[in-house]
Amino acid sequence: MGIGEIWDLIILSPMINVLIVLSDYLAGSFGLTIIVLTIIIRTCMYPLTLKQLRASKAMQSLQAEVAEIRKKYEKDKQRAAQEQMKLYKESGMNPAGCLLPMLIQFPVWIALYQSIIRVLAVAPEDFLSLSQHLYSAWPQVFSLVPLESKFLWLDLATPDRWLLLPILVGGTMWVQQKMMMSPTADPKQQAQSQMMLWMMPLMFAFFTLQFPSGLALYWVASNVISIVMQYFVTGWGGLISSPAGKKVPGDRRSIGHVAQQKAPLEEDDVSADIVVPSSAQEEGLDYEKSGDKRQDSRGSYPPRLRAIKRKPRRGGSHRRKRS
Amino acid sequence: MRTRHSTILLVKISLLLVILLLGGLVFSGCRAGMGAVPKGWSGGTIADGTLLVGSMDGKLVAANTTDGSRLWGVSLETPESAGGGGGFGCAPASVAVAIYGSPAVAEDLVYVGGYNGKIYAFSFGRDEPRWVYPRQGNIGAPIVGGIVLSQGKLYFGSADGKVYALDAADGYKEWEFPPQGEIGKIWSTPAIDGDTLYIGSFDKKLYALKASDGSKEWEFETEGAIVAPPLVHDNTVYIGSFDRYLYAVDAADGSLRWKFMAESWFWAKPVAYNNAIYAGCLDGKVYALDAESGDKLIEFDMGSPVSSSPVLVDNSIIVATEDGVVYALDTGDNQQRQLVNLEEKVNAPLVASQGIVYIHTAEDVLYALNAQRGVDVWRPIKLSGK
Numbered sequence: 001m002g003i004g005e006i007w008d009l010i011i012l013s014p015m016i017n018v019l020i021v022l023s024d025y026l027a028g029s030f031g032l033t034i035i036v037l038t039i040i041i042r043t044c045m046y047p048l049t050l051k052q053l054r055a056s057k058a059m060q061s062l063q064a065e066v067a068e069i070r071k072k073y074e075k076d077k078q079r080a081a082q083e084q085m086k087l088y089k090e091s092g093m094n095p096a097g098c099l100l101p102m103l104i105q106f107p108v109w110i111a112l113y114q115s116i117i118r119v120l121a122v123a124p125e126d127f128l129s130l131s132q133h134l135y136s137a138w139p140q141v142f143s144l145v146p147l148e149s150k151f152l153w154l155d156l157a158t159p160d161r162w163l164l165l166p167i168l169v170g171g172t173m174w175v176q177q178k179m180m181m182s183p184t185a186d187p188k189q190q191a192q193s194q195m196m197l198w199m200m201p202l203m204f205a206f207f208t209l210q211f212p213s214g215l216a217l218y219w220v221a222s223n224v225i226s227i228v229m230q231y232f233v234t235g236w237g238g239l240i241s242s243p244a245g246k247k248v249p250g251d252r253r254s255i256g257h258v259a260q261q262k263a264p265l266e267e268d269d270v271s272a273d274i275v276v277p278s279s280a281q282e283e284g285l286d287y288e289k290s291g292d293k294r295q296d297s298r299g300s301y302p303p304r305l306r307a308i309k310r311k312p313r314r315g316g317s318h319r320r321k322r323s
Numbered sequence: 324m325r326t327r328h329s330t331i332l333l334v335k336i337s338l339l340l341v342i343l344l345l346g347g348l349v350f351s352g353c354r355a356g357m358g359a360v361p362k363g364w365s366g367g368t369i370a371d372g373t374l375l376v377g378s379m380d381g382k383l384v385a386a387n388t389t390d391g392s393r394l395w396g397v398s399l400e401t402p403e404s405a406g407g408g409g410g411f412g413c414a415p416a417s418v419a420v421a422i423y424g425s426p427a428v429a430e431d432l433v434y435v436g437g438y439n440g441k442i443y444a445f446s447f448g449r450d451e452p453r454w455v456y457p458r459q460g461n462i463g464a465p466i467v468g469g470i471v472l473s474q475g476k477l478y479f480g481s482a483d484g485k486v487y488a489l490d491a492a493d494g495y496k497e498w499e500f501p502p503q504g505e506i507g508k509i510w511s512t513p514a515i516d517g518d519t520l521y522i523g524s525f526d527k528k529l530y531a532l533k534a535s536d537g538s539k540e541w542e543f544e545t546e547g548a549i550v551a552p553p554l555v556h557d558n559t560v561y562i563g564s565f566d567r568y569l570y571a572v573d574a575a576d577g578s579l580r581w582k583f584m585a586e587s588w589f590w591a592k593p594v595a596y597n598n599a600i601y602a603g604c605l606d607g608k609v610y611a612l613d614a615e616s617g618d619k620l621i622e623f624d625m626g627s628p629v630s631s632s633p634v635l636v637d638n639s640i641i642v643a644t645e646d647g648v649v650y651a652l653d654t655g656d657n658q659q660r661q662l663v664n665l666e667e668k669v670n671a672p673l674v675a676s677q678g679i680v681y682i683h684t685a686e687d688v689l690y691a692l693n694a695q696r697g698v699d700v701w702r703p704i705k706l707s708g709k
Binding site for chain 2: 136
């Protein structure tokens with residue numbers, strides 16, 4: 001059995017049949033079907049997404065330790081990398097884990113794209129091949145295709161000619177990216193962050209102009225779900241940004257300065273004091289929920305991180321106070 | 324700070340992966356097999372020793388049936404005028420106009436429909452079309468089904484959900500059905516019997532229209548979309564549907580006579596012979612049914628879906644499977660005999676003349692096979708690229 005056959009058997013055929021049956025339950029609306037499918041997929045991925053959000057936050061929260069390692073092994077980069085990985089390992093995280101939810105979604109995108117061009121009868125060759133993917137155990141799927149391609153103003157088989165969908169895809173992705181962003185005072189960092197903030201949304205907006213609207217609808221729905229998930233886990237994050245290092249009253253993110261102060265400030269590390277690690281946001285959420293009045297840990301670490309042995313820095317106090 | 328760098332590195336890797344994936348998707352999406360690029364599967368039409376067929380690079384090709392020599396080839400659109408190709412779907416990647424329907428021939432004109440939503444009428448050997456319908460632009464949707472000619476008129480269905488009748492001489496529209504609005508998308512080739520035109524639609528209905536003015540005589544509803552061309556035989560219309568049934572419908576009033584259930588879609592046009600209906604199915608079988616009752620006489624296991632319409636040669640039904648295996652089904656003793664394995668996908672309808680079967684494969688190769696022995700009558704010719 002070749003890779004293509006395995007792909008068809010495990011991913012493409014199930015997706016095609018599920019889409020067709022779902023559309024039957026949703027009054028034949030393929031647009032609604034894609035949205036419901038997105039919700040199902042994102043729900044299935046929720047544990048992984050949560051893990052990703054927490055992992056990325058935890059990675060940021062370890063920056064103090066990592067900075068120390070870098071400083072300590074400034075002249076031995078290999079050793080520094082080893083120690084860094086060791087630290088990650090001890091903290092129970094995998095830096096590559098942040099990419100997993102995105103990697104998992106790649107096959108979903110490909111399968112959805114292939115499903116759309118088949119079930120909507122975009123080209124005769126693809127539509128003809130559809131019959132080989134239908135489950136004979138589900139007789140209704142044979143009669144239900146091709147599915148209805150009209151949804152709102154969209155023809156789900158073709159790119160949106162009114163350009164609203166590219167704007168929606170780009171816009172929702174921008175919001176999502178912005179929520180994940182950490183403010184920084186370092187101009188270089190800021191420029192990089194800005195580039196990343198705009199590049200992905202613009203790229204996806206461009207792809208939306210090339211792909212069937214059905215796939216873009218999945219992206220919009222997925223982005224909206226991500227925004228909602230992210231809001232409940234981390235709050236608005238970088239979306240409601242404040243001047244670097246300043247606390248915004250009432251903003252959940254402001255509680256993040258708990259972690260800001262835990263970071264060792266260095267002369268050359270301007271940005272270190274204004275990063276708002278997501279883990280701190282999470283802490284903040286917990287405090288809010290529990291009614292804990294604690295505002296400032298005075299540099300103390302979360303219990304999990306306290307276990308990580310830290311060596312005092314050479315000369316001077318361990319941590320400087322903010323001016 | 325460096326941690327942030329590594330985070331940014333991860334994001335950059337993600338970006339790169341996304342670019343690679345989506346770029347690959349765009350690229351592969353504009354190629355056959357994975358994407359929505361129509362290539363075409365035109366069958367052939369024979370007239371005066373010439374086989375006319377649409378190639379997969381958007382040309383109408385004329386070949387000599389005696390020796391397979393290429394007589395003439397003309398592009399439906401030039402790259403400059405096509406404005407990016409097929410006109411629909413992933414069209415900008417290609418300038419070739421996909422041709423699915425078999426050409427039609429009348430006197431000195433050859434007619435062919437393109438996936439770009441246009442009908443072309445060419446004089447034999449001339450590179451410029453005599454006329455194009457519509458004169459400006461296109462119908463607005465692809466033409467996938469074939470054209471039928473009857474009494475000076477051309478009839479065809481379009482994916483815009485309309486049936487058209489044109490004057491064969493000048494290409495002016497005689498009528499369209501429905502006059503307002505649209506029925507479902509049409510990929511089926513119509514059939515004409517007397518003054519009635521029969522055509523199936525994606526809206527699951529078989530329509531009977533008066534060929535002279537396009538008024539509806541009756542409609543028959545199935546449970547699935549209809550792509551297969553109808554067969555009219557002995558006052559009965561035989562039509563396969565996506566609901567996996569083959570229907571026998573009274574040609575006069577559209578009442579159901581019988582129906583037969585298979586295991587997958589019917590895509591090919593059935594063949595009638597000796598009071599039996601032979602229907603190829605995408606479940607990989609050819610069913611022989613009693614024309615009167617619909618009872619199954621025998622089924623032939625082809626081992627691969629049958630989307631190409633079979634053809635009758637003498638007393639044998641010649642069938643090509645999607646896998647490219649060509650069989651002769653003897654209608655006398657119901658024996659199934661493999662003629663040849665072309666090892667190329669076959670979707671185009673078969674055409675036969677004087678004991679020779681012409682097969683246009685998905686590799687854009689035209690074969691001429693002796694229907695008895697399965698050997699090549701002349702060396703297969705590659706239609707595209709010349």
